[in-house]
Amino acid sequence: MTLPDVAYHRATSLADACRLGEQLGSEAAFLAGGTELLPDYLRQRESARHLIALDGLSELRGIAEDGDTLVIGGLTSIAEVAGSPLVRSWFPALAEAARAIGSPFIRSRATIGGNFCRAVPCADTPPAAVAAGARVRLVGPLGTRELEAGDFIIGPRQTALVAGEVLTAIAIPRQPAASGGSYQRFARRKGAALAVAAVAARVVMDGPVIGDVRLALGAVAPVPMLAARAAARLRGERPSAGLFALAGDECAGEALPITDVRATAEFRRDLVRVLARRALAQAVQRAEGTA
């Protein structure tokens, strides 16, 4: 197995990256950490003959507060997201999702932008970001635009990006008072194994009842999907194991899993049922300050 001949371009600025990307169109791919792209070349799943390296764009790296938004640069490594005290204090479930990815080596190379832009259904950070109500910032031929994280990924390996557009940041809104989140995933072993199913939750308590809830399912649909029926069942109710079990059943019904080498669709539905219960229990405990 060898890599094909590709032309390598190193973007000198964001504008340069966008210009090159637009000029080369579908012949080109942006190169961030390369942990998706390089294995995909070896599997003959990647056809781009030009790589536009983004590593010189230091302005796309780092995590910073900006008023009511936590801005995570698109080139920020997964290791930095996992270890960031800011991410841990704004929405710990996102740090936990990042921590679940690959191995220490992969996490140190892989970027959060690449995790979103490859749009693999089992990617870990998108469901957590969707549960947090995150937005994705893009710069390119369409100017600067922002999309809901859930609208950015439109299918397996398909995003809303147009040629020459760079994901510059993931923007996490300040979470409401009395809220808590959780990311629960199941993989076939601990360490460097892709999620077979995952559930991210964000619960906002309104006194003794659940005021609002977002449940994002991962690896059980073509895109990270919000379980709307389960959320509707939870709103206005007092948290209890029985309620979480009902919501878990609802999530399992809403999921659109496939059977593949890692699991059957039926097993994935069972996993969603259990993971949703766990995610809700932890999110409520965190919202109530008891976790």
Ligand SMILES: Cc1cc2nc3c(=O)[nH]c(=O)nc-3n(C[C@H](O)[C@H](O)[C@H](O)COP(=O)(O)OP(=O)(O)OC[C@H]3O[C@@H](n4cnc5c(N)ncnc54)[C@H](O)[C@@H]3O)c2cc1C
């Ligand atoms: C052994 C191994 C284990 C793994 N385990 C997991 C896992 O458990 N969970 C998980 O979610 N992932 C896992 N991955 C996948 C991978 O590490 C992540 O998806 C990673 O975050 C991709 O980031 P990258 O910077 O390496 O992307 P790259 O490979 O550089 O790029 C991926 C795609 O995104 C595009 N792209 C990258 N950045 C941008 C940007 N800023 N703007 C526009 N387009 C961009 C590229 O053109 C390319 O199409 C694993 C990978 C390996 C090799």
